[in-house]
Amino acid sequence: xxxxxxxxxxxxxxxxxxxxxxxxxxxxxxxxxxxxxxxxxxxxxxxxxxxxxxxxxxxxxxxxxxxxxxxxxxxxxxxxxxxxxxxxxxxxxxxxxxxxxxxxxxxxxxxxxxxxxxxxxxxxxxxxxxxxxxxxxxxxxxxxxxxxxxxxxxxxxxxxxxxxxxxxxxxxxxxxxxxxxxxxxxxxxxxxxxxxxxxxxxxxxxxxxxxxxxxxxxxxxxxxxxxxxxxxxxxxxxxxxxxxxxxxxxxxxxxxxxxxxxxxxxxxxxxxxxxxxxxxxxxxxxxxxxxxxxxxxxxxxxxxxxxxxxxxxxxxxxxxxxxxxxxxxxxxxxxxxxxxxxxxxxxxxxxxxxxxxxxxxxxxxxxxxxxxxxxxxxxxxxxxxxxxxxxxxxxxxxxxxxxxxxxxxxxxxxxxxxxxxxxxxxxxxxxxxxxxxxxxxxxxxxxxxxxxxxxxxxxxxxxxxxxxxxxxxxxxxxxxxxxxxxxxxxxxxxxxxxxxxxxxxxxxxxxxxxxxxxxxxxxxxxxxxxxxxxxxxxxxxxxxxxxxxxxxxxxxxxxxxxxxxxxxxxxxxxxxxxxxxxxxxxxxxxxxxxxxxxx
Amino acid sequence: xxxxxxxxxxxxxxxxxxxxxxxxxxxxxxxxxxxxxxxxxxxxxxxxxxxxxxxxxxxxxxxxxxxxxxxxxxxxxxxxxxxxxxxxxxxxxxxxxxxxxxxxxxxxxxxxxxxxxxxxxxxxxxxxxxxxxxxxxxxxxxxxxxxxxxxxxxxxxxxxxxxxxxxxxxxxxxxxxxxxxxxxxxxxxxxxxxxxxxxxxxxxxxxxxxxxxxxxxxxxxxxxxxxxxxxxxxxxxxxxxxxxxxxxxxxxxxxxxxxxxx
Numbered sequence: 001x002x003x004x005x006x007x008x009x010x011x012x013x014x015x016x017x018x019x020x021x022x023x024x025x026x027x028x029x030x031x032x033x034x035x036x037x038x039x040x041x042x043x044x045x046x047x048x049x050x051x052x053x054x055x056x057x058x059x060x061x062x063x064x065x066x067x068x069x070x071x072x073x074x075x076x077x078x079x080x081x082x083x084x085x086x087x088x089x090x091x092x093x094x095x096x097x098x099x100x101x102x103x104x105x106x107x108x109x110x111x112x113x114x115x116x117x118x119x120x121x122x123x124x125x126x127x128x129x130x131x132x133x134x135x136x137x138x139x140x141x142x143x144x145x146x147x148x149x150x151x152x153x154x155x156x157x158x159x160x161x162x163x164x165x166x167x168x169x170x171x172x173x174x175x176x177x178x179x180x181x182x183x184x185x186x187x188x189x190x191x192x193x194x195x196x197x198x199x200x201x202x203x204x205x206x207x208x209x210x211x212x213x214x215x216x217x218x219x220x221x222x223x224x225x226x227x228x229x230x231x232x233x234x235x236x237x238x239x240x241x242x243x244x245x246x247x248x249x250x251x252x253x254x255x256x257x258x259x260x261x262x263x264x265x266x267x268x269x270x271x272x273x274x275x276x277x278x279x280x281x282x283x284x285x286x287x288x289x290x291x292x293x294x295x296x297x298x299x300x301x302x303x304x305x306x307x308x309x310x311x312x313x314x315x316x317x318x319x320x321x322x323x324x325x326x327x328x329x330x331x332x333x334x335x336x337x338x339x340x341x342x343x344x345x346x347x348x349x350x351x352x353x354x355x356x357x358x359x360x361x362x363x364x365x366x367x368x369x370x371x372x373x374x375x376x377x378x379x380x381x382x383x384x385x386x387x388x389x390x391x392x393x394x395x396x397x398x399x400x401x402x403x404x405x406x407x408x409x410x411x412x413x414x415x416x417x418x419x420x421x422x423x424x425x426x427x428x429x430x431x432x433x434x435x436x437x438x439x440x441x442x443x444x445x446x447x448x449x450x451x452x453x454x455x456x457x458x459x460x461x462x463x464x465x466x467x468x469x470x471x472x473x474x475x476x477x478x479x480x481x482x483x484x485x486x487x488x489x490x491x492x493x494x495x496x497x498x499x500x501x502x503x504x505x506x507x508x509x510x511x512x513x514x515x516x517x518x519x520x521x522x523x524x525x526x527x528x529x530x531x532x533x534x535x536x537x538x539x540x541x542x543x544x545x546x547x548x549x550x551x552x553x554x555x556x557x558x559x560x561x562x563x564x565x566x567x568x569x570x571x572x573x574x575x576x577x578x579x580x581x582x583x584x585x586x587x588x589x590x591x592x593x594x595x596x597x598x599x
Numbered sequence: 600x601x602x603x604x605x606x607x608x609x610x611x612x613x614x615x616x617x618x619x620x621x622x623x624x625x626x627x628x629x630x631x632x633x634x635x636x637x638x639x640x641x642x643x644x645x646x647x648x649x650x651x652x653x654x655x656x657x658x659x660x661x662x663x664x665x666x667x668x669x670x671x672x673x674x675x676x677x678x679x680x681x682x683x684x685x686x687x688x689x690x691x692x693x694x695x696x697x698x699x700x701x702x703x704x705x706x707x708x709x710x711x712x713x714x715x716x717x718x719x720x721x722x723x724x725x726x727x728x729x730x731x732x733x734x735x736x737x738x739x740x741x742x743x744x745x746x747x748x749x750x751x752x753x754x755x756x757x758x759x760x761x762x763x764x765x766x767x768x769x770x771x772x773x774x775x776x777x778x779x780x781x782x783x784x785x786x787x788x789x790x791x792x793x794x795x796x797x798x799x800x801x802x803x804x805x806x807x808x809x810x811x812x813x814x815x816x817x818x819x820x821x822x823x824x825x826x827x828x829x830x831x832x833x834x835x836x837x838x839x840x841x842x843x844x845x846x847x848x849x850x851x852x853x854x855x856x857x858x859x860x861x
Contacts, residue, residue: 417715424714424721425728428693428701435690442650444676444705444771453711555692558751562691569754 003080008059012084015055015136016091019048023095026110027530029118034526035190036168042190043169043526044118049139052088056081056140060147078144085140089133092119096128152208159207160200167191167199173523176253245408249401257400259513261472262520264407265465267508269485270492271414271501272461277490278499278553279422280454281434282345283353285486286360289340290333290459292481294466296367297332299382299476300375301325306382307375322388322395322471329463336363337459341452348437360486368478381477388471397472410464418501421457430454431555484518491535495542497549499556506550511535603628603775603807604649604680609658610831611648618644619831622658626775631801631808633822633839635815637851641831642811643685646777650682651675662775677705681768682777685811687760689752689767696748698763699732702770735766738804739796758789765796769804776800778810782817794820815843827851 022028032044060077096119104111120128146154167174167184168191175182184195191199222233249257269291276284300306302316302325316324340359344352367376376382387396388406395402421427429450432440441447470476488511496507515531516522527534542549548557558565606624610617619641626632634642647653649660651672660667667675690698707728713721736743739762747755752763761781768776781797782790794817800806812818818825818839825842827834835845842848 420715420717421711424725425704425707425709426711426714428697429704431693431697432690432701435692436688438652438672439684439688439690440701441672442652442676442682443702443767444673444681445701446671446673446705457711555751558692558753562753565751566753569750 003076003083008080008083009087011055011059012087015052015084015088015140016094018051018055019088019092020095022047022051023092023115023119024108024110025530025533029110029112029114030529031526032118033188035186035188036165037196038186038188038190038192040193046165048092049135052085052136052139053143055088056085056143057147058143059084059140060144074148077148078141081144082137082141085136085138085143086133087136088140089136092132092136093129096120096125096132100125156204156207160204163203164191164196164200168196170523172255172525173259176255177251179253246405249404254400257404259523261400261403261407262517263508263513264404264411265469265472266489266492266512266517267411267505268407268414268465268468269462269489270496270504270508271411271418272458272465273489274493274499274501274504275418275421275461276454276458277493278504278556279418279427279434280430280451282451282454283349284356284455284458285353285483285490286340286356286358286363287458287462287489288481288483288486289360289363290336290462291466291469291485292363292367292478293333293336293459294329294463295470295476295480296376296382296466297329297463298322298325298467298470299385301328302470303382303385305377305384307373307377309374317386317389319389319391321386322467323390326464326467329467330460333459333463333466334456337456338452341455345448345451345455357483357486360483364478364481364483367481379478381475381480383475385470385474385476387474388468395468395471397474400472403468403472407468410468414461414464415501417457417461426450426453480519482518488512488518488535491539495538495549497551497553497556499553500549500551503549503551503553510550511538601628602626603630603663604809605659605661606649607659607661609645609648609655609660611644611653611656617831619648619655622828622831622833624826624833626807626809628774628807629801629805630823631797631810631821633818633825634809634811634828635813635818635825635842635848636828636834640828640851642828643779644831645828646682646779646809646811649675649777650680673705676771676773679772679774680777681771681773681775683761683764683768683779683781685779685783687757687764689755689760689763691753692751694749695736695743695752695755695763696729696732698752699735699766699770700728702767703728703731703772706772732770735769736763738769738799739766758785761785762793765800769800769806773806775807775809778808778812780811780813782812782814790814790817793817797821819843 027047028044030044031047032042034043035041036043036046059081096116099111099116099119116125116128119132120126121131146157149157171185171189171191175185184191184199186192222230222237225233249260252260269287272290273284273287276282276287300310301313302321304315304317316322340356340363344355344359347355366372368378370378372378387394389395393402393405395406397403429440429445432443432445433447433450437447469480473480492507492511493504494507495511496505497503512520512522514523515534516524516528521528522531546552547560602625604624604626606622609619609622609624611619622645624645634645636642644653648655649667651667651670651674655668662675662678662680665678667678667680670678690701693701707724709721709724733744733748736748742759743755743763743766752760755763761784765776765778765781768778778797782793785793797808797810797817798821800808808821810818810822822839824837825839826836827842827845827848829851834851835842835848
């Protein structure tokens, strides 16, 4: 047993810092009223306790080689995990002492007696001071030990924990989908103890029975299938998910429908940005501008409350008015794309990103300005936007299901556009530009035109989202189009997996669905106050651990893991080996004798 | 033989440095011209200028009687001049087939609408691009075709990357190909083979070729004419034998004999 004390100390320090930071960010106290398992375990405690568990777990994981991690060891790792947790616990104890004895409430809002009470479990300071190091050490050791367990024990344990937590956290969603499940929950929103035990046993049993293995088997058989069988299975998969998406909002309640509609709107935006960032490699930080153009165009064309200067235009609030407005929005967005793109596109890399950032704000400020007040009503915005009327159905905010169906159709169109373009002359040119812009230009690609095209296609897709947004919300204000929206769409694309349509879908579901959009609540309503904190942490973690995103694009991950990719290709015997051998020889006597003939 | 490329009094300065000074150069149709010269002589700058990546300070570049001055690199490629790069610059994460397909960009014209409608025109053009790419790759024997087509360019050996660069240049359907050290880093067997291929590029595909090369064996075997540059100026020009025995060329490469120096 040999302990790497340096590693223990640094990990322990990180644990303590993370715990203290979260405590001072107000997370535990703020989330304490929300019970997970009534009455013993609240979300507030969960927000702290996962840290020593995870950090302890990391101690039993060693990096053998780049990309190969072995889990192993024994007592030593458990002790190390325990020590790391102990450090974390000591950090919290120290915080309790400090908060109790000094008053720093002025800069630190959460430096409060409530924090002390929370951290001492309401039983006096001494209790908390003693208990936290013990809890930390226990969880750290447990985290380390769990990794060392054989997978037969580990998997059911993990399944049980995740199921109970999932059911407890997503209470609103689950009750919304299936009313009778309400019985599982107590008034505070947490699971009752009985329900928790039943769920844990059930899921552990299912996992032990090998439910996970079946899913894994089905997946690998799909991935390994080829030719006609693969096409058939893909068609089945797409048909199945389409049917699922059509049926889903019928059986769920309003909350879920609203959620799905929001996911859909952000998915539309993310699909558009994916073309710009993921395929063409243009980092656009002002993408919200096109969302705003789409929204405002639709609003101006259909609402009677638009700025008086637009009175020369008829109000398109009748049947199919919205569809006509969408057509004009597409034109306006394409024009905006050209107008913004033309000066911006000649720049490269960081410069381009900064300029797009500026243009994103300029567009918003134009809508806000007094100068254009007669057109867009400035800060008052445009209200009374009528629902989108299709004759057989009306799409409006009070009917999130209809919004969702509309978004579904538009998302299908966007996905078709992305998929077609990616595998075309234009898509290849985008790829080439992303790889090496000057070479792409030397190979005869008009980089300015091609990049501008990416900008315009992206703008058009964003305008879809803007039009739906206008009809859904019924009013539109400059504050709906803050820079934050651009950033969140970008995070969706990055976290999901740049350049991959499935990745973008996953990103929107995870970020907007679970965490929530800039103003839209997600499944984790309790966390809405800390949404941006979680977004940031998630982004940092993804960049460190999985920069290619949740569901990566094959090429992107190749770019990011070139070394490993080449290693694998070499192991499979796909790198030309005989020539590689002669290469060393060539390098030795190749380029040197420049004077051979001249001497 | 008609004049394909005609360069008069071409100069470029970077700050105070004359990278090229009053250079005169010409290529006739169907010629293979070798450009030699010690390191830093301005050979690659010369190529960059023809292909539009660097703008000359003064002088004229005429291709088929029309000036290339002020054109962007893609417009130069469109006119019919393709190039390879000394430090191989493939699109490493695109497949070998895609590398060659994307280079046909300026010879094809499927736009967004045709692509989205999946029109017959679009599909037949895609088919043509693919077939032409495979035909071009087939020029290098079995090395770049078959299972290789769908592998990323990054798995290729160094020699094969050089071959793929040439294939990519061929795919732009040029009249003139500029090869920047095509056999650098290859072993003698490979460079002998490529020398044969360069001759074939002219006889079978009808390309005119200007080639920068340090391997004098290759230069001797394929060039009709050799131009030696030094310090941005033409030092000598003529057949390989004339240039290689020119005392000034030998001096530029090897330095002056000791006794003459003082």
